[in-house]
Amino acid sequence: MLLFNTSDSLSFFSQTKTCPYCHHDDYRLQNQSRFLRFSIVPMLPLAWHYQYQCSHCQHNVQLSIMQLPWLEKLSLIKYFIGSILLIWLSIYFYTQHLDELKAKQAILSQPQAFDTYLVHADKFSNEPLRPENLKVAQVLEFDDQNITFQISNYRYKRDSGITMAMRTSLLIQKDYFSSKTITLPRSEVQRLYEDGAIYDVLRPYAYSLYGGFVMFPPRPKPLYEGLKLNKNNQQGIIYYKDGLFPEAFESFLLASKEGSQWGQLNTAQMYRDGEGVEKDISQAIYWYQQAAGQNNHKAKVQLKELCLKHAC
Ligand SMILES: [Zn+2]
Numbered sequence: 562m563l564l565f566n567t568s569d570s571l572s573f574f575s576q577t578k579t580c581p582y583c584h585h586d587d588y589r590l591q592n593q594s595r596f597l598r599f600s601i602v603p604m605l606p607l608a609w610h611y612q613y614q615c616s617h618c619q620h621n622v623q624l625s626i627m628q629l630p631w632l633e634k635l636s637l638i639k640y641f642i643g644s645i646l647l648i649w650l651s652i653y654f655y656t657q658h659l660d661e662l663k664a665k666q667a668i669l670s671q672p673q674a675f676d677t678y679l680v681h682a683d684k685f686s687n688e689p690l691r692p693e694n695l696k697v698a699q700v701l702e703f704d705d706q707n708i709t710f711q712i713s714n715y716r717y718k719r720d721s722g723i724t725m726a727m728r729t730s731l732l733i734q735k736d737y738f739s740s741k742t743i744t745l746p747r748s749e750v751q752r753l754y755e756d757g758a759i760y761d762v763l764r765p766y767a768y769s770l771y772g773g774f775v776m777f778p779p780r781p782k783p784l785y786e787g788l789k790l791n792k793n794n795q796q797g798i799i800y801y802k803d804g805l806f807p808e809a810f811e812s813f814l815l816a817s818k819e820g821s822q823w824g825q826l827n828t829a830q831m832y833r834d835g836e837g838v839e840k841d842i843s844q845a846i847y848w849y850q851q852a853a854g855q856n857n858h859k860a861k862v863q864l865k866e867l868c869l870k871h872a873c
Contacts, residue, residue, distance in 0.1 A: 566595065566596060576589075576630075577589055578613070580615040580617060580618060580620060582618050582620045583615060583617050583618035585617035585618070587615050587616040588613055588615045589613065589614060589615075589616070590611065590612075590613055590624070590630070590633070591611070591612050591613070591614050591621075592610070592611055592633075593610040593611075593612070594606055594607075594608060594609050594610050594640070595607040595608045595610070596640045598643065599643050602642060602643040602646070603639060603640045603642055604640075604641075604643035604644050605640065605641065605643075605644055606640040609625075610623075611623070611624040611625075611626075611629060612624060665754075665761075668763075668764050669750065669751060669754055669762055670751075672703045672708050673700065673764065674700055674702065674703075675699055675700060675765050675775065675776035676762065676764050676765075677697060677698075677699050677700075677727075677732075677764070677770060677775055678697070678698040678699070678700075678710070678759050678761070678762055678763075679695060679697060679720065679723055679759070679760055679761040679762075679763070680695070680696050680697075680698050680712075680753075680758060680760065681694055681695065681696075681757070681758050681760065682694050682695065682696040684753065684756065684758035685698065685712075685743075685759065686698075686743055691716065692718055693718045694716065694718075695716065695717040695718070695720065695722070695723060696712055696713045696716055696717070697712075697713040697715070697723060697726070697732065697738075698710040698711070698712050698713070698743070698759075699711050699732070699738065699775075699776075701742060705747075706746055706747060707744050707746055707747065708744070708745055708750050709742050709743070710742060710743045710744075710745070711738040711739065711740075711742050712738065712739050712741070712742075712743060713737055713738055714736060714737060714738065714739050715731075726773075727770045727771045727772075727773045727775055728771050728772055729773055730774040730775075731773070732773070732774070732776070733774045733775065733776065733777055791816045791819060791823065791824055792816075793813070793815040793816035793819065793824060794812065794813060794816035794821050794823050794824040794827065796812045797810075797811075797812030797813040797816060797827060800812055801827075805837075806831070806836045806837030807837040807838070808837070809827075809831070809837050810828070810836070810837030810838045811837075812824075813827040813828040813831060816828075817851065820855075822851075822852045822855040822856075822857040822860065823852075823857070825848045825849075825852035825855075825857075825860070826848070826852045826857055826859055826863075828848045829845045829846075829848035829849040829851075829852065829863070829864075830845070832845035832848065833863075833867060842867070842871050845867065846867060846868075846871070846873050849864035850864065
């Protein structure tokens, strides 16, 4: 919506003077300049038109820009506000664009697993050209020379289809990617990017892109490997809490012989402390070693402590 408009001088700058002809105090600076505006924002001046006019005798004198009062001269910048804004915005978006290109180049030259490339399937993976020519390629692994991708089984006509697939976490579905992989030299990947065969490069942030999951979050690791609840050990814990130490010891010993590292740890502790059984350090050490042999961290720590006081 570009509009031409004329403007009246701001009242602040139009001081009233005495008319040199009729001597009435109705002599004012008027501004009837025309300017180009975008909506209400002035873009460019089209024609300056300043004059002194007496509203009493109608006498008027035109003024050139140079003859304007200095405050009025200073205010001429208002006609360029829109253009200044436009230039500033252009520079802003251009630098944004440059930063984005830089970021993409950085992703290309320092790949990470699950980097997501949007590609033209005909050029990237030599597939027959179809209207649905867009595909997703994800970095599986890489070394100094090559990058290995998995390629989506799905094809898209438009970029929006891919964005939608990401938003709906489709990329983490089992059959989304083909099991066949493509390994390309890094220089070839760079060339494909420059040729536009790779038309976008994205790096998932916290497993997701566009709000959807595009990589598998790692599974939480069990606290101790091979941790299995052993019935006898659980029963022993109940006895122990009830203060039934001999019964607890029997249960822990059963669990230990079944190979439960937690049962072995508990048995060792009871031998060490003489709870529910006669104190027997060598037995304690034996069961600690069994549990530690199964990589039980607690057993390792307690065994180490015990071994400071006793020969192991
Ligand atoms: Zn006058």
